[in-house]
Amino acid sequence: MGEKWRQRLPQIRRQVRRERLLLLLLTLVGLIALVSGVAWVPVVLAWALLVIVVLLRKPDDATAPVPVVVEEDVLNYDPLPPIAATLGAYDTPGFVLANDASVLxxxxxxxxxxxSLPFGSHLTARIRSPGILDMVRDAITSxxxxxxxxxxxxxSERVFIARIAPIPVVEPEGMSISADRRKLYLLSxxxxxxxxxxxxxxxxxxANASHELRTPLASLRGFIETLQGPAKGDPAAQERFLSIMLEQATRMSRLVDDLMSLSRLELKxxxxxxxxIDLKPVLSHVRDALLPLSDDLGVEIRMHLPQEPVEVLGDRDELVQVFENLIENACxxxxxxxxxxxxxxxGGDEPAEVIVTDRGPGIPSEHVPRLTERFYRVSVADSRSKKGTGLGLAIVKHILTRHRARLIVRSQVGEGSEFTVRF
Known part of the structure; x- marks a missing residue:
């Protein structure tokens, strides 16, 4: 019985604080009655009865704290549900651990x-990393x-920053927390x-960009030293070396231009x-721009265009760059x-597609998935002989990503290659 009243003392104290003015008024009225000569026994009984009524009265204000607290809540307040509700809204993996590293x-x-881990399972049932387990043990100890x-x-390969930290658990006024809930830890x-x-x-x-620039720079330096030394008085050698130097400088200029294009594309x-944008005039413009190259290589560019316009949402200059790269590579x-x-x-309700097909030697299947990587080449010597920078298809991929389009590559050795841009 004494334990029951001890548990109700916080509730009684709160009610006394809330009704202190009314209790003071009742006490004052009782004193006045006693001074006036009224018998003290009925005055005291009436005063005590009114005090009890006041202390048991529920507050009129709905926003006032509820004075009645269930005895079980006083003894068994659990801080885990609000913590779990908050953690459940996060998209970062997180565990709430007890002080014995069991998963709550x-x-x-x-x-x-x-x-999934059952409630109360030890962390080692799912996570076997010695580093994480040591970290958890040390954090709980310290x-x-x-x-x-x-x-x-x-x-698949994944990298995480694993972090453990104690969760501050505050004991509400008038409530107690069981020992197994006083120490909680968040492992994220x-x-x-x-x-x-x-x-x-x-x-x-x-590393790749440095390598690509180092080769022409070394070549330029070597030819300059030769022109300043052994070939200083040889006009024929000077003319030949200057021609090679111009070619190397042009190659570096193309590489820098492609690098700048990639940087601009990544920013937006x-x-x-x-x-x-109507794709018909874009493709016609690209063909006209590449006619000198195709004539030099002895390649015919055949256009197969529909009668009606085929429009897409796009940037004209970037689409010109895409199709110039694809058709130039095909040539x-x-x-x-x-x-x-x-x-x-x-066009219309159908997705727009541009298909560039060549009848060359084709591309081995193991190289196809990596064609759009920066500086990736099926044949380094072949690419450099054709004045490629190794960035053309990477630029194509970035532009098409911005246009919400796809590049599909199909190729078989000996049967040519097909590059499809699907919007």
Whole structure:
């Protein structure tokens, strides 16, 4: 019985604070009655009865704190549900752990990333990394946050920043928290796989660009030194070397131009163009611009265009660059077939397609998936002999990504290649 009244004391104190003015008024009235000569026994009984009524009275204001607290809630307040509700809204994998590293909650992102764990299971049932388990154990022991970088190899390579930190648990007034809920910890995983991939791409890009520029620069330096030395008085050698130097300088200029194009495209890759462009005049313009090259190579460019316009949302200059790259490549690398066919299809309710087909030697299947990578070449010697920079198809891919279009490559060795741009 004494324990029951001890538990109700916080409620009684709150009610006294809330009704202190009324209680003071009742006490004052009782004192006045006593001073006036009224018998003290009925005055005290009446005063006590009124005080009890006041203390048990429910507040009129709906916004006032509810004075009645269920005894079970007072003893067993659980801080886990609000923490779980908040963590459940996050798209970052997260676990709520008890002080023995058992899993009290995991959000949907954690289930997708690591699989589902039954309530109360130990963390080792799903995560076997010694580094993470050591970090969790040390954090629980020291009650300090910690983090490390964690890699997953299967089913695919992923990199996470794993972090554990204690969750501040505040005991509400008049309530107590069980011992197993006083210490909770949040183990979260931030996926940085894409950042790592971009870092590798950036490093590879810088290395490849440096290599591509180093070769013509070394060639220029060698010829300049030769012209200043042994060939200083040889007009024939000077003319030959200057011609080669001009070719190397032109190659570097093309490479720098392509690098600048890629940089510009990356800056606005998230902005889709909104102009309506008719592809028929675009393709006709590209054919006219490439006629001198095709004549030199002995290749005929055949256009297969419909009668009606075929419009897409796009940027005219960028689309010209796309089709110049594709048709120029078809002329250079498929010149043995002597013919390049360009088909324009679609329009109206059908998706627009531009198909560039050559009858050259074709591309081995293992190279096809990597054709749009920067500086990737099926044959380095063949590409450089045709004055390629290794960036043409990478530029095509970036432009088409901005246009929400796809590049589809089909090729068989000995049967030529087909490049399809589908909007």
């Amino acid at each position: 909650f995991q959000n949907r992102a954690a289930e997708v990333a690591f699989g 009650d300090e946050p910690d983090q490390l970088e964690h890699s997953e190899r299967l089913p 995983f931030r996926d940085i796989s894409e950042l790592r991939r971009l870092d590798r791409m950036r490093s590879d890009f810088v 890759s998230h902005i889709a163009p909104d102009q309506r 250079k690398y498929g010149q043995d077939g002597k013919v390049v066919d360009v088909h324009l299809k679609g």
